Amino acid sequence: MSKPVGIVRFLGTNCDRDVWEAVENLDLTPQWLWHADTFTPDDYSAFVVPGGFSYGDYLRCGALAAKSPVMQSLKEAAEKGLPVLGICNGFQVLCEAQLLPGALVRNEGRKFVDKWVELKLENSNAWSNLERGAKIRLPVAHGEGRFYVEPAELTRMKERGQIWWTYASENPNGSVENIAGVSNIQKNVCALMPHPERAMHEWMGGDDGRAIMGALLRA
Amino acid sequence: MTEQELADKLKKYRLSRGEYGMMQKLLGRDPQGVEWALFSALWSEHCSYKSSRVHLKKFAFRSSRVLQSMGENAGVIDLGHGEKVAFKMESHNHPSFIEPYQGAATGVGGILRDIFTMGARPIALANYLCFGRPQAERMSAIVDGVVAGISGYGNCVGVPTVTGQTEFHESYDKNVLVNALAVGLFTESDPIVTSNARGVGNLVVYVGAKTGRDGVHGASMASEAFGEDSASKRPTVQIGDPFYEKLLIESCLEVMKENLVVAIQDMGAAGITSSSFEMAAKGGVGLRLHLDQVPLRDSSVGPEEILLSESQERMLLVCEPKKLEAIQEVFHRWGLDASVLGEVIKGPEIELFWKKDLICKIDPKLLTDHAPMYERPYEPWVPKRKRDALETTALKLEELLSSAEGCSRRWIYQQYDQRVGAKTVRDCDDSIAIQRLPSGRGLGLVLGCRPSLMRVDAQLGGYDAAFYPSLELAAKGFQPLALTDCLNFGNPEKPEIMGEFVAAVEALADASKLMNAPVISGNVSFYNETLNRNITSTPATGVVGLRDSIEGIPRSQFVNDGDEIVLWRLPAVKFTSDQFGREAAFSGALDPEMTSRWLMEVFQMGLSKHVSASRVVGKFGLGYALYRMCGEELGAKVATGAWAEAPGDFYQERLYEVLLSGPAGLLEEVTPRAGRTGSEAWKIGTVTKGVLSLGSDTKDLKGLHELYRSGWRKHFPGLS
Numbered sequence: 001m002s003k004p005v006g007i008v009r010f011l012g013t014n015c016d017r018d019v020w021e022a023v024e025n026l027d028l029t030p031q032w033l034w035h036a037d038t039f040t041p042d043d044y045s046a047f048v049v050p051g052g053f054s055y056g057d058y059l060r061c062g063a064l065a066a067k068s069p070v071m072q073s074l075k076e077a078a079e080k081g082l083p084v085l086g087i088c089n090g091f092q093v094l095c096e097a098q099l100l101p102g103a104l105v106r107n108e109g110r111k112f113v114d115k116w117v118e119l120k121l122e123n124s125n126a127w128s129n130l131e132r133g134a135k136i137r138l139p140v141a142h143g144e145g146r147f148y149v150e151p152a153e154l155t156r157m158k159e160r161g162q163i164w165w166t167y168a169s170e171n172p173n174g175s176v177e178n179i180a181g182v183s184n185i186q187k188n189v190c191a192l193m194p195h196p197e198r199a200m201h202e203w204m205g206g207d208d209g210r211a212i213m214g215a216l217l218r219a
Numbered sequence: 220m221t222e223q224e225l226a227d228k229l230k231k232y233r234l235s236r237g238e239y240g241m242m243q244k245l246l247g248r249d250p251q252g253v254e255w256a257l258f259s260a261l262w263s264e265h266c267s268y269k270s271s272r273v274h275l276k277k278f279a280f281r282s283s284r285v286l287q288s289m290g291e292n293a294g295v296i297d298l299g300h301g302e303k304v305a306f307k308m309e310s311h312n313h314p315s316f317i318e319p320y321q322g323a324a325t326g327v328g329g330i331l332r333d334i335f336t337m338g339a340r341p342i343a344l345a346n347y348l349c350f351g352r353p354q355a356e357r358m359s360a361i362v363d364g365v366v367a368g369i370s371g372y373g374n375c376v377g378v379p380t381v382t383g384q385t386e387f388h389e390s391y392d393k394n395v396l397v398n399a400l401a402v403g404l405f406t407e408s409d410p411i412v413t414s415n416a417r418g419v420g421n422l423v424v425y426v427g428a429k430t431g432r433d434g435v436h437g438a439s440m441a442s443e444a445f446g447e448d449s450a451s452k453r454p455t456v457q458i459g460d461p462f463y464e465k466l467l468i469e470s471c472l473e474v475m476k477e478n479l480v481v482a483i484q485d486m487g488a489a490g491i492t493s494s495s496f497e498m499a500a501k502g503g504v505g506l507r508l509h510l511d512q513v514p515l516r517d518s519s520v521g522p523e524e525i526l527l528s529e530s531q532e533r534m535l536l537v538c539e540p541k542k543l544e545a546i547q548e549v550f551h552r553w554g555l556d557a558s559v560l561g562e563v564i565k566g567p568e569i570e571l572f573w574k575k576d577l578i579c580k581i582d583p584k585l586l587t588d589h590a591p592m593y594e595r596p597y598e599p600w601v602p603k604r605k606r607d608a609l610e611t612t613a614l615k616l617e618e619l620l621s622s623a624e625g626c627s628r629r630w631i632y633q634q635y636d637q638r639v640g641a642k643t644v645r646d647c648d649d650s651i652a653i654q655r656l657p658s659g660r661g662l663g664l665v666l667g668c669r670p671s672l673m674r675v676d677a678q679l680g681g682y683d684a685a686f687y688p689s690l691e692l693a694a695k696g697f698q699p700l701a702l703t704d705c706l707n708f709g710n711p712e713k714p715e716i717m718g719e720f721v722a723a724v725e726a727l728a729d730a731s732k733l734m735n736a737p738v739i740s741g742n743v744s745f746y747n748e749t750l751n752r753n754i755t756s757t758p759a760t761g762v763v764g765l766r767d768s769i770e771g772i773p774r775s776q777f778v779n780d781g782d783e784i785v786l787w788r789l790p791a792v793k794f795t796s797d798q799f800g801r802e803a804a805f806s807g808a809l810d811p812e813m814t815s816r817w818l819m820e821v822f823q824m825g826l827s828k829h830v831s832a833s834r835v836v837g838k839f840g841l842g843y844a845l846y847r848m849c850g851e852e853l854g855a856k857v858a859t860g861a862w863a864e865a866p867g868d869f870y871q872e873r874l875y876e877v878l879l880s881g882p883a884g885l886l887e888e889v890t891p892r893a894g895r896t897g898s899e900a901w902k903i904g905t906v907t908k909g910v911l912s913l914g915s916d917t918k919d920l921k922g923l924h925e926l927y928r929s930g931w932r933k934h935f936p937g938l939s
């Protein structure tokens with residue numbers, strides 16, 4: 001039997017159960033990774049840091065979560081090259097934990113925004129094996145999803161192929177160069193603002209989320 | 220006590236002289252100390268329903284699906300397959316006008332607690348909002364704050380907001396309505412937990428946020444009309460913390476699922492007073508409570524403030540002593556404290572202690588069961604029909620689409636997380652919200668009540684508040700199962716307001732009985748009156764429906780080019796409106812019995828594979844409904860005919876009409892159903908690309924979309 005998929009759970013995380021269902025839906029075994037505990041990276045095949053809010057997003061989105069014990073183990077896992085996916089708030093947490101470059105700030109429109117968006121694949125990595133330029137539709141739901149990174153770092157990210165997804169038509173938050181998702185240099189740690197776990201079935205409005213969550217089957 | 224002292228006391232505690240007399244009689248003496256605060260809170264209109272209880276008994280009808288109803292925190296219905304849902308709607312009108320963000324946010328928090336207190340996991344939120352005219356004083360800021368409050372709380376706590384209704388009218392200029400509805404799901408292994416305290420020697424445990432001074436006298440504030448000084452009431456508004464609420468949801472559901480609690484109740488209006496007194500009164504037991512053990516935000520908060528505080532995100536539970544440790548373990552894991560306040564004692568009295576001193580000993584039933592119940596005088600209902608027809612109907616579709624009343628609400632609902640929980644099948648874009656149940660079936664939810672109808676006829680408006688949302692469910696193949704209501708009215712001491720209340724309640728009760736969809740929970744909000752101006756009587760409703768499969772549900776917009784469009788009409792009541800405020804004239808009478816039979820036929824059609832899209836014709840009539848069925852590309856070509864002889868007929872409202880579209884042969888399927896129910900059906904047109912034609916008037920779809928989508932910006936330039 002394959003190793004379980006670890007799902008990180010902070011106080012107040014609210015997309016945890018949705019990711020759990022998506023993982024079960026792929027006939028894989030999810031397992032909680034509680035914020036206050038550490039774990040052994042090799043016991044897991046892959047990791048998901050779910051979205052929603054953590055610690056009420058007080059102080060700064062992801063800031064408190066990034067300092068919790070579970071993140072120590074997650075950093076080890078990332079260094080070992082295990083696949084780590086951050087979704088929405090999980091993206092913010094991974095940036096705060098410096099596992100990913102850049103930061104996510106208040107949407108340009110200042111309001112929370114929930115809508116379906118079109119995404120374009122800029123570079124493939126551990127979490128997507130579509131052709132470059134492939135387009136998918138996923139829903140976003142965030143108030144602080146505007147990716148920002150210093151211009152010099154952005155240039156380096158582009159050279160290294162760290163830009164994962166961009167918003168293909170409408171940019172819902174004003175992110176720099178329409179960036180919707182990025183990866184680390186090794187490309188095992190990846191994160192995006194849209195929610196693939198909310199697009200697993202046609203009845204949800206689309207099943208393109210499988211293009212990302214499906215990577216768990218290869219992990 | 221001198222006469223002046225008594226007058227001051229009564230004013231401070233918002234009690235009447237008659238009520239003072241009742242208190243003396245029940246106690247056999249003058250009330251003392253904190254007793255004043257207790258009576259003030261529990262005898263407030265908000266807690267006691269003293270003006271409405273007599274009439275709410277009219278909602279006594281129950282169906283076989285009802286597991287819990289009035290008297291508990293929320294109603295619960297059985298869906299079969301081991302699934303049950305709890306749902307309820309509640310108002311937070313007064314606080315939202317005073318302090319829009321926190322007022323709306325804590326309205327969401329409060330209704331969620333009513334749901335998870337019973338052991339159900341909240342799966343959906345909805346809101347019914349009535350605002351004043353966009354240009355009214357503060358209105359733009361109120362709209363901004365209310366929506367941000369709902370969004371800020373609901374999104375953070377992780378419950379999707381899936382549908383809503385927003386109205387604008389001058390009668391809400393000084394008194395907006397913010398009604399929140401929540402639905403919770405029980406799966407097979409989740410117990411329904413009630414609030415009656417039991418078992419002498421069991422412990423009373425306080426869980427959640429610390430108690431502060433916020434919301435002291437909130438319940439009695441909400442039971443008063445507003446004057447000029449509403450801003451000075453800001454300190455009575457509570458402050459919400461959705462993060463705490465999320466922790467409470469997870470921890471409370473866990474202790475309930477593990478059967479660690481005997482009873483549980485959230486601290487809502489009138490805080491710890493109402494929760495403890497209601498738990499004791501319902502269970503027929505006494506309680507000994509040490510108020511000095513209540514966790515405080517500030518050590519200077521005294522016993523009376525503790526009793527009246529409406530600090531949010533707090534729960535009171537009763538458990539067996541041997542289970543305390545396990546309960547504390549769960550709450551600590553979720554970062555929360557659980558403190559023992561006291562114990563269950565032999566009834567009937569509640570003993571309140573403050574630092575070892577007994578400060579009050581009282582039978583809770585004096586405050587709950589013996590609360591005043593008024594049979595307020597009311598004017599018997601008479602229809603306020605002044606005219607049968609209006610001179611002209613100069614409405615134009617373009618004006619409707621860009622009006623505040625008719626334009627897109629996307630600015631609002633785009634701020635709501637509509638998908639967290641991964642159950643959303645249809646979101647706020649649709650005419651009904653649909654959540655997928657674990658069994659694979661669909662749970663539908665629609666809100667109702669059209670203030671424009673209430674303004675002309677409270678009885679008709681009351682029927683419509685039940686029928687219209689139920690029809691929307693039926694048109695998608697969902698069977699309406701049960702209703703919740705939030706009855707927003709003005710000053711009940713005015714006979715004409717009370718007359719509208721009684722008429723609306725009786726109509727709602729009758730409609731729900733005819734549809735076999737009982738009213739199982741709700742809330743009454745009186746005194747929606749500012750400076751002697753009452754709001755439009757607004758009995759908002761939420762209807763829950765069930766469909767066996769989520770496959771093949773009709774869309775709300777046209778699906779295929781060339782599909783035929785069928786209009787199916789129950790020819791009962793016809794309206795003619797002359798302005799956006801829609802002071803309508805109308806003719807005809809509604810036959811409730813016929814309407815409910817027709818509704819079942821609509822439900823059967825909603826299940827038909829032949830129907831690709833459906834929509835109930837509502838505000839502004841047929842032309843507006845046809846526009847709302849147009850997609851980005853697909854429009855419609857509709858002819859004039861028996862259904863609309865003159866162009867103005869496209870803007871008449873009728874009770875009731877349903878639009879269906881589907882491949883050729885659709886009309887043949889509808890016709891026999893129409894024949895059986897005394898209704899009429901016609902093929903009125905076909906789905907076409909790029910335009911909407913109403914008779915000879917052809918409009919470019921792109922232009923209409925632009926008007927519909929930019930309307931909000933036009934009315935609220937500061938908000939987009």
